[in-house]
Amino acid sequence: MAGGAPILTRASALNVSDYESKLTWYVIIVALIASAGGLLFGYDIGVTGGVESFEEFQYKFFPDVWEAKHGPNAAANSDPYWQVAAGTSGCCGPANGTYNDQKLQVFTSSLFLAGLVSSLFAGHITRHFGRKITMVVGACWFLAGAGLNAGAQYLWMLVIGRIFLGFGVGMANQVVPLYLSEMAPFKYRGGLNMLFQLAVTIGILVAQLINYGVQDWAHGWRLSLGLAAVPAFVLLAGGIMLPESPNSLIERGHLDKGRAVLEKLRGTTNVHAEYGDIKDASEVAGNIRLRDSWKAMFTRPYSPMLAVTCMIAMLQQWTGINAIIYVPVIFNSLGSGKSASLLNTVIIGAVNVVATFVSILSVDKFGRRFLFIEGGIQMAVAQIITGVVLAVEFPKYNNVLPSNVAIGVLIVICVFVAGFAWSWGPLGWLVPSEIQTLETRAAGMSAAVTINFLFSFVVGQAFLTMLCSMRWGVFIFFAAWVVLMTVFIYFFLPETKNVPVERIQVKFARHWFWRKWMGPAAQDIINRDETRTASRKAANLEGAAPYPSPPPGNEVPPKIVTVAVA
Numbered sequence: 122m123a124g125g126a127p128i129l130t131r132a133s134a135l136n137v138s139d140y141e142s143k144l145t146w147y148v149i150i151v152a153l154i155a156s157a158g159g160l161l162f163g164y165d166i167g168v169t170g171g172v173e174s175f176e177e178f179q180y181k182f183f184p185d186v187w188e189a190k191h192g193p194n195a196a197a198n199s200d201p202y203w204q205v206a207a208g209t210s211g212c213c214g215p216a217n218g219t220y221n222d223q224k225l226q227v228f229t230s231s232l233f234l235a236g237l238v239s240s241l242f243a244g245h246i247t248r249h250f251g252r253k254i255t256m257v258v259g260a261c262w263f264l265a266g267a268g269l270n271a272g273a274q275y276l277w278m279l280v281i282g283r284i285f286l287g288f289g290v291g292m293a294n295q296v297v298p299l300y301l302s303e304m305a306p307f308k309y310r311g312g313l314n315m316l317f318q319l320a321v322t323i324g325i326l327v328a329q330l331i332n333y334g335v336q337d338w339a340h341g342w343r344l345s346l347g348l349a350a351v352p353a354f355v356l357l358a359g360g361i362m363l364p365e366s367p368n369s370l371i372e373r374g375h376l377d378k379g380r381a382v383l384e385k386l387r388g389t390t391n392v393h394a395e396y397g398d399i400k401d402a403s404e405v406a407g408n409i410r411l412r413d414s415w416k417a418m419f420t421r422p423y424s425p426m427l428a429v430t431c432m433i434a435m436l437q438q439w440t441g442i443n444a445i446i447y448v449p450v451i452f453n454s455l456g457s458g459k460s461a462s463l464l465n466t467v468i469i470g471a472v473n474v475v476a477t478f479v480s481i482l483s484v485d486k487f488g489r490r491f492l493f494i495e496g497g498i499q500m501a502v503a504q505i506i507t508g509v510v511l512a513v514e515f516p517k518y519n520n521v522l523p524s525n526v527a528i529g530v531l532i533v534i535c536v537f538v539a540g541f542a543w544s545w546g547p548l549g550w551l552v553p554s555e556i557q558t559l560e561t562r563a564a565g566m567s568a569a570v571t572i573n574f575l576f577s578f579v580v581g582q583a584f585l586t587m588l589c590s591m592r593w594g595v596f597i598f599f600a601a602w603v604v605l606m607t608v609f610i611y612f613f614l615p616e617t618k619n620v621p622v623e624r625i626q627v628k629f630a631r632h633w634f635w636r637k638w639m640g641p642a643a644q645d646i647i648n649r650d651e652t653r654t655a656s657r658k659a660a661n662l663e664g665a666a667p668y669p670s671p672p673p674g675n676e677v678p679p680k681i682v683t684v685a686v687a
């Protein structure tokens with residue numbers, strides 16, 4: 122290009138070779154600490170189902186449930202599908218009504234309901250006051266909840282404790298994926314962001330193992346619930362010690378601090394291009410006041426990303442993961458008792474962790490779309506096989522599978538879990554956190570958490586009824602959803618691998634469908650990007666840093682420019 126004017130093509134507008142994208146130890150350590158936010162969520166998911174089935178816990182807080190399991194109706198329930206429902210505080214069967222315990226449902230669901238409310242508030246704190254403070258406040262709620270649960274004497278203490286935990290998880294899930302996406306160099310953003318979901322899977326496994334270990338101890342449930350405080354302490358310490366994200370600092374007018382953090386994260390002072398993109402984005406963001414970012418998300422330039430965020434957050438739960446992963450329909454047939462349940466927990470939990478790790482290593486190489494589509498096909502095939510085998514084999518063997526068939530089904534379930542764990546599991550957090558623009562990122566992530574929690578709750582509640590009425594057909598039902606969502610990804614998700622977060626909107630503006638949806642705004646976005654790239658290239662050719670640091674102590678709020686939101 123020497124001596125010539127920069128030539129811009131459509132493709133070159135997204136060429137970001139002027140970004141320095143080294144993976145530094147500093148960024149790895151920051152990401153590892155912040156991902157403790159995922160441990161809170163995972164530990165809570167893993168611990169709850171387990172303690173609900175502890176005898177002492179049931180007897181103390183849910184005597185009706187205990188009575189249903191040990192009372193005169195207990196023997197009447199031999200249907201294997203019903204036993205599954207019963208084993209998970211179920212809903213149906215000959216002893217109908219006894220397990221339909223509303224108190225137990227309040228206990229289980231209060232966390233999700235509190236979480237979906239708190240994530241909405243978290244969006245405001247995250248944008249207005251920064252990412253760190255949201256982590257700190259979330260960790261404090263979680264600590265208070267863990268303490269209250271571990272020391273609970275009455276049901277109301279448990280429920281309030283879970284509401285506090287829900288506030289904590291809602292905030293952590295809102296801020297941590299977003300923070301990780303902002304801190305990571307764009308070439309490694311996928312892998313670093315996925316540390317969040319890796320922490321979720323580790324949290325689930327650790328909690329289940331702890332439950333297994335303490336299930337027969339007197340007051341073992343107090344220990345299980347109280348240990349939730351450990352990851353919360355890590356997140357609290359992280360929230361205090363970690364640096365604020367450069368994007369948040371720059372958006373709030375702390376330009377030289379933001380640049381200094383960026384330089385430290387990238388391990389170089391050559392951060393002009395990235396700093397420039399964040400600064401440009403924050404100028405646009407500066408024009409959209411806090412409460413308007415929700416409104417903005419529904420306008421043409423932003424609504425494609427909102428639509429994709431909401432669909433992904435919802436569909437992650439319609440894979441049926443939480444129904445299938447924790448419900449040992451097959452494993453009753455492998456033999457009852459502790460060793461079978463431990464085997465079940467360890468095998469599925471370990472597959473979940475390892476496959477998430479595979480995703481971390483491959484997402485920035487193969488891209489989001491490849492993993493979504495491959496994982497979707499794998500999950501659908503595994504679900505169909507499971508449904509067909511149960512339909513054919515259960516009646517043949519009088520509702521107890523021979524062990525070779527049961528082992529075969531266990532392997533197929535593991536194939537399903539692996540498919541989820543390297544696709545919808547981690548991508549369900551990565552994609553919503555990276556596709557929003559700076560001005561809508563906090564609000565968009567709030568929407569993602571709220572919707573994810575809402576559908577965790579809905580699927581959790583509906584599954585037991587569905588299992589009782591649809592039986593093996595429930596696996597086919599979820600397979601149909603997985604096919605639909607894979608088609609959705611194929612047509613509607615632009616690839617975001619190797620695209621800096623501040624420039625992903627341009628990808629949507631060029632997408633065959635979203636371009637039409639955005640209308641004239643799409644061309645404006647593309648033009649703005651091309652002008653910016655041209656001026657940066659011109660400045661580079663002249664050897665000047667296009668975005669020099671302001672002199673120390675001379676921080677100014679970002680300039681307000683006018684952009685049409687409506």
Ligand SMILES: OC[C@H]1O[C@](O)(CO)[C@@H](O)[C@@H]1O
Pocket residue numbers: 166318321322437442443473546547549577
């Ligand atoms: O790893 C499985 C877990 O992952 C989640 O989908 C969150 O991303 C949970 O709902 C589920 O229990």
